[in-house]
Amino acid sequence: MNAEGFLPARADLPTAAMLAVLGTISGALSWLLVDVSDSSSLKFDLEGYGVMLLPIAVYPGLVFGLLVGAYLRHRTGITWLRTIGYVLAARLAYLGAFHVAFYIVTGDSNSEGEVLAYIVSGVPAGLIGSLLLGLSTKYLLRVPARLAMGLPLAVGTAGGALLGLGSADDRWGFLAFFVLWQAAYGASLAPLLRARAA
Numbered sequence: 001m002n003a004e005g006f007l008p009a010r011a012d013l014p015t016a017a018m019l020a021v022l023g024t025i026s027g028a029l030s031w032l033l034v035d036v037s038d039s040s041s042l043k044f045d046l047e048g049y050g051v052m053l054l055p056i057a058v059y060p061g062l063v064f065g066l067l068v069g070a071y072l073r074h075r076t077g078i079t080w081l082r083t084i085g086y087v088l089a090a091r092l093a094y095l096g097a098f099h100v101a102f103y104i105v106t107g108d109s110n111s112e113g114e115v116l117a118y119i120v121s122g123v124p125a126g127l128i129g130s131l132l133l134g135l136s137t138k139y140l141l142r143v144p145a146r147l148a149m150g151l152p153l154a155v156g157t158a159g160g161a162l163l164g165l166g167s168a169d170d171r172w173g174f175l176a177f178f179v180l181w182q183a184a185y186g187a188s189l190a191p192l193l194r195a196r197a198a
Contacts, residue, residue, distance in 0.1 A: 015075075016190035019068065023186030026067045027178035030060035035171065051099070056174075061094025061129075062087070064182050068189070072141065075193050082140045089136030097129030101163060119164040126160020127153070130185070143192050155188040156181075 037043040037055035046053040065087035073083040104121035133156075134149035141148070159181045165173040 012190040012194055015193050016187040019071065019186035019189050020183045022067045022071055023064070023181075023183035024179050026064045026186070027060070027180070027182035028175065029067075030063045030182070031175040031178045033059040033063065034174075052102070053095075057095055057098040057102075058091065060178055060182070061091040061097075064094070064186075065090025068186060072189075072193070076141065078141060085140050086137070089133055089140065093129045093133035093136070096132050097125040097160075100128045101125035101160075114167045115164050118167040119161045122160035122163025123157060124160070125163065126181070127157040129160075130156025137189075137192065141192055147191050151191060152185060152188045156185050159184045 033042060034055045043055060044053065069083045069086040072078060072086060101121040105117050130153045131149065134153050138145050138148035162177050162180050165177045167173065
């Protein structure tokens, strides 16, 4: 494909690398917050009407939104209001993705296929999270839908399969998942910045 928005053009590589680094930092910091929340004041547990607000359901989207939103503001000059909107959109998109994965995994009572259940739940979760954030990004950054929901949607959906890493080891598996998924999704946003610059 070409510079229409599905694969990053060569000029996008430095931006994609920077966004991948931010995604890596975000993924690691997200999991650190989730991990230490069990034994600190960062822990919270609010549930009602099928919605769960837990550290693992909130921190990854919030941290990604803060880091990438700040970078988008720096690079594109979007307003503070739109930047805050991106942070909230990332948080809500991840919250939606978490719930999709959670209810699919817990709905599968076959513990022998745990890795497969995580992979199968991660793909639709990645689709929902990427779709919600892509739709929001389209309006917040004022970019064409093919850029906000082309490559990012494909990467986010396929990257959801990495959730299978979480079934291998609760601590290091989830760390690897968050780092890899957020780095890949971050890098996929590079064409958006080219579009905004144009």
